[in-house]
Amino acid sequence: MLGLRLLSVAEKLLRGTGGGSPLLKQFLGGRFAFTSQAASSLQSTCTTAQQDAYSYEEYADIKWEELGFGLVPTDFMYVTKCFRGEGFVRGELNRYGNIELSPSAGILNYGQGLFEGLKAYRKEDGSGLLLFRPQENALRMQMGAERMCMPSPSVEQFVSAVKQTVLANKRWVPPPGKGALYLRPLLMGSGPVLGLAPSPEYTFLIYASPVGNYFKCTYGRREWLLHLGRILPASLYTEGVDPIHLLIGDGVHRATPGGTGDVKTVVNYAPVLKAQLQAKSKGFTEVLFLDSVNKRNLEEASSCNIFLVKGNVISTPATQGTILAGITRKSIIEIARDYGYEVEERIVSVDELIDADEVFCTGTAVVVAPVGSITYQHQRFEYKTGDQTVAQHLYRVITGIQMGLVEDKMGWTVEI
Numbered sequence: 001m002l003g004l005r006l007l008s009v010a011e012k013l014l015r016g017t018g019g020g021s022p023l024l025k026q027f028l029g030g031r032f033a034f035t036s037q038a039a040s041s042l043q044s045t046c047t048t049a050q051q052d053a054y055s056y057e058e059y060a061d062i063k064w065e066e067l068g069f070g071l072v073p074t075d076f077m078y079v080t081k082c083f084r085g086e087g088f089v090r091g092e093l094n095r096y097g098n099i100e101l102s103p104s105a106g107i108l109n110y111g112q113g114l115f116e117g118l119k120a121y122r123k124e125d126g127s128g129l130l131l132f133r134p135q136e137n138a139l140r141m142q143m144g145a146e147r148m149c150m151p152s153p154s155v156e157q158f159v160s161a162v163k164q165t166v167l168a169n170k171r172w173v174p175p176p177g178k179g180a181l182y183l184r185p186l187l188m189g190s191g192p193v194l195g196l197a198p199s200p201e202y203t204f205l206i207y208a209s210p211v212g213n214y215f216k217c218t219y220g221r222r223e224w225l226l227h228l229g230r231i232l233p234a235s236l237y238t239e240g241v242d243p244i245h246l247l248i249g250d251g252v253h254r255a256t257p258g259g260t261g262d263v264k265t266v267v268n269y270a271p272v273l274k275a276q277l278q279a280k281s282k283g284f285t286e287v288l289f290l291d292s293v294n295k296r297n298l299e300e301a302s303s304c305n306i307f308l309v310k311g312n313v314i315s316t317p318a319t320q321g322t323i324l325a326g327i328t329r330k331s332i333i334e335i336a337r338d339y340g341y342e343v344e345e346r347i348v349s350v351d352e353l354i355d356a357d358e359v360f361c362t363g364t365a366v367v368v369a370p371v372g373s374i375t376y377q378h379q380r381f382e383y384k385t386g387d388q389t390v391a392q393h394l395y396r397v398i399t400g401i402q403m404g405l406v407e408d409k410m411g412w413t414v415e416i
Helices: 002-017 024-027 039-053 106-110 134-147 153-169 221-228 270-281 327-338 390-402
Strands: 032-036 078-083 089-096 113-115 118-122 129-132 180-189 201-211 244-251 286-291 298-301 304-309 313-317 343-344 359-361 369-375 379-383 414-415
Touching: 024 032, 024 129, 039 313, 078 153, 078 313, 106 180, 113 134, 113 379, 118 153, 129 390, 134 327, 153 180, 153 201, 221 286, 244 270, 270 286, 298 304, 298 313, 304 327, 304 390, 313 327, 327 359, 327 369, 359 390, 369 390
Parallel strands: 244 286, 244 369, 313 343
Antiparallel strands: 032 089, 078 089, 078 201, 113 180, 118 129, 118 180, 129 414, 180 201, 286 298, 304 313, 304 359, 359 369, 369 379
């Protein structure tokens, strides 16, 4: 279907330009190629091309209401390569599909790789698309790349590549209130290497997939309208999620001091799968990990940060080298302080779970997920959830900013 649709655009260009259109050559070549132009020029070129390409189909033909957090292949992915000691300069948009790697690639043999995650939302009036703090993802990738001995794209290159990927897959951005387009930037050692050493070549790529909520959602949309005080169709508002239930992984640890727990490297995630699967087999949603030294202090869940609420005080474990500094975590801390909450970043003991009023998790995928219970050494602690909670208030504020439903006083969103 995509090939036929693009061909019809090419035919229109042929009729209108006599076959000499640069845009036509891009379509017939099967990809869009970009050199290092100014960001505004890149955006203008990509926007014009995509508006022509997608003039016959505003949305992809999928059931948006059934979206979960699973892979839905889209049309294009961004790819660029460089050699060790050089920098990323030129990238291009290729059809989404498999990539070739040497069996001795650094990513396959030694796990030399990083990834990021961020989302693009469609504005409520259909006038554009919004990214949420992409510069922060770029900076975190740079920090991780330094730790993993890899070159990394500049902030400008990263953000431009994300914008290009979104625009090339615009028809896959869900309608307002139906989800988001999830972007997965990958940085990996793609060159061949046998002995333990940095890879001689590196690949930076971005692919995309439309997603719904990470966990099942049930919060009513009516409360959104009342909270924001706006007369808008209820279908524009994203629902919250059901409370999740955590099991503390006793004897299993996610990270150790001096390791890579504070960078988003691929090697941090497979080791937690066994504990996660065991927890799910017992009916829990996720695993919450303790520190590996004292085995008494909270760190984070498999893929999200943790917060405890007691009265007007919100506490979250300080990162200190073993906890990933989540961008949603950082944003929630700033929003909470702006709304008058006292936020503490410190060591948080497992004993504090006994007296907490609320617990919630944050992350790009989950956004803000209320925790209904935490089980530790066969003892279950339950927490307040529902509409009149701190977690739900913060969820409404941050998602309102992300989707352009409320004024972005922080200057976090980037419009495409």
